[in-house]
Amino acid sequence: MPQRIQKLALNLLLIGIMVTFSLTGCASQSANPISGGDTLVQISTIDAVLNGLYDGVTDFKTLKSYGDFGIGTFQALDGEMIAVDGKFYQVKADGKVYSVDDAMLTPFASMTYFSSDFSVDLAESMNYTAVQAFLDKNLPTNNIFYAIMIKGTFSYMKTRSVPGQQKPYPPLVDVTAHQPVFEMHDVEGVIVGFRTPSYVSGVNVPGYHLHFLTTDKTAGGHILDFTVKNATAQIDNTSDFLMILPGQGSDFYNLDLTKDKTAELNKAEK
Numbered sequence: 081m082p083q084r085i086q087k088l089a090l091n092l093l094l095i096g097i098m099v100t101f102s103l104t105g106c107a108s109q110s111a112n113p114i115s116g117g118d119t120l121v122q123i124s125t126i127d128a129v130l131n132g133l134y135d136g137v138t139d140f141k142t143l144k145s146y147g148d149f150g151i152g153t154f155q156a157l158d159g160e161m162i163a164v165d166g167k168f169y170q171v172k173a174d175g176k177v178y179s180v181d182d183a184m185l186t187p188f189a190s191m192t193y194f195s196s197d198f199s200v201d202l203a204e205s206m207n208y209t210a211v212q213a214f215l216d217k218n219l220p221t222n223n224i225f226y227a228i229m230i231k232g233t234f235s236y237m238k239t240r241s242v243p244g245q246q247k248p249y250p251p252l253v254d255v256t257a258h259q260p261v262f263e264m265h266d267v268e269g270v271i272v273g274f275r276t277p278s279y280v281s282g283v284n285v286p287g288y289h290l291h292f293l294t295t296d297k298t299a300g301g302h303i304l305d306f307t308v309k310n311a312t313a314q315i316d317n318t319s320d321f322l323m324i325l326p327g328q329g330s331d332f333y334n335l336d337l338t339k340d341k342t343a344e345l346n347k348a349e350k
Contacts, residue, residue, distance in 0.1 A: 119320035120225045120274065121146035123189045127282045128332055129153070130341045130348065132249035136185020137326040140168055143189055144182075149227060151273050151291045152189025157255060158244030160302045161189060162293045164229070164272050169293055171300045173243035175262045177293070190274055190284065192227050196314035202230070206308045212288050215275070215313060223277050225318040228290065230271035232311025237264040239292050239301030253344040262301055269294040271303065274318075281342060283323065285349060304350065 123138045136155035143150075148166035153159065159172040161180070168180035200218050202211060211230075219226065240259045273290030280286055293300040326332035 118195075118316070118318050119192060119322055120227070120276075120318045121191045122284060122321070122323045123152070124187055124326055124332065125283050125323070125337070126188065126285055126345065127337050127341050128326070128335060129157075129188045130252045130344050131335050131337070132251050133326075133331055133335060134187050134245055134249050135331065136187050137330060137332075138186055138189070138324070139182060140180055140184050140186065141182035143186060143191060144168075147191035147193045149194035149229070149272065150189060150191035151289065152186050152191075153242075154244075155185040155187065156244045156246070157187070157242055157249075157252075160239075160241045160291055160300070161186065162272050162291045162300060163191065164194075164270055164293065169297065169300070171239075171241045171291075171293075173241050173260050175241065175260065175299055175301070177297050177300060190289075192274075192316065192318055194227050194229060194314075194316050196229070197317045199312055199314045202232070202308045202311045202313055204309055205235075208303065208305045211306075211308065211313075215288075215315070219275075219315070220317070223279075225277070225321060226275040227316035227318050228271070228273050228275055228288070228313060229316075230290075230311050230313045231269075233266065233268045233309040234264075234306050234311065235266055235309040236305070236307040237267050237269070237292055237303070238262070238305040239264075239299075239303055241301045251344070252348045256348045261304065262299065264294070264299060266309065267294055267299075269300070271306075273303075282337070282340075285345065289349070302349075 134157040150163040152161040159170045162169045170178040240261050271290050275288050276284045278286045290303045292303050
């Protein structure tokens, strides 16, 4: 009897160890939501940018590990960022496109691994407002995030970029009041960006936030308006959200983020 009890106790101990290892493995997998693919990973908040927090907090080498598709900006607000097919591009205030070094920094970015869940063709002559309304009718819900990629030809494309700033940084609404604007006609390229739910106000840009890159990668920027000639929209349903805030010691810790910046955001984005 003592030997049988001893053997039973040993078996129970081994089973307990196996269960512990199994649970630990499951926990480590679930603790990494980025591995699932359908995760929007965001650096900082849009209200931090509106308040003039333009110091980079994440380098692009790290940003690449969060996705192959996204938008954002650069250290000191030096231009508009577009990431597509795993490659990063910088559209500066001169309207030209530049390569992005791994050591460069971003104060704000949204990234995901793009995998289309469905696509819809866009009718000719649809403008930015009409495209937003059309896509909204085709979405399964307004309450999750979506990565949006639109490829095609556009009879009209209006974009902007912003020049790099110097400290003390002015608020974003003051910067965009003097933004360089670019207009293109009969241009081929890709629109990259996200549609986020209304409840993320203050965290990200509610609704559509889109950037453009020409096929020849010579021009682009933050989209202000466009008109479709022949284009197809691909939509990636993105139900998970991970926000990475600036670390301790950054100016983020001293910001007053209690004020409603909706009016400033609308003015800066448009």
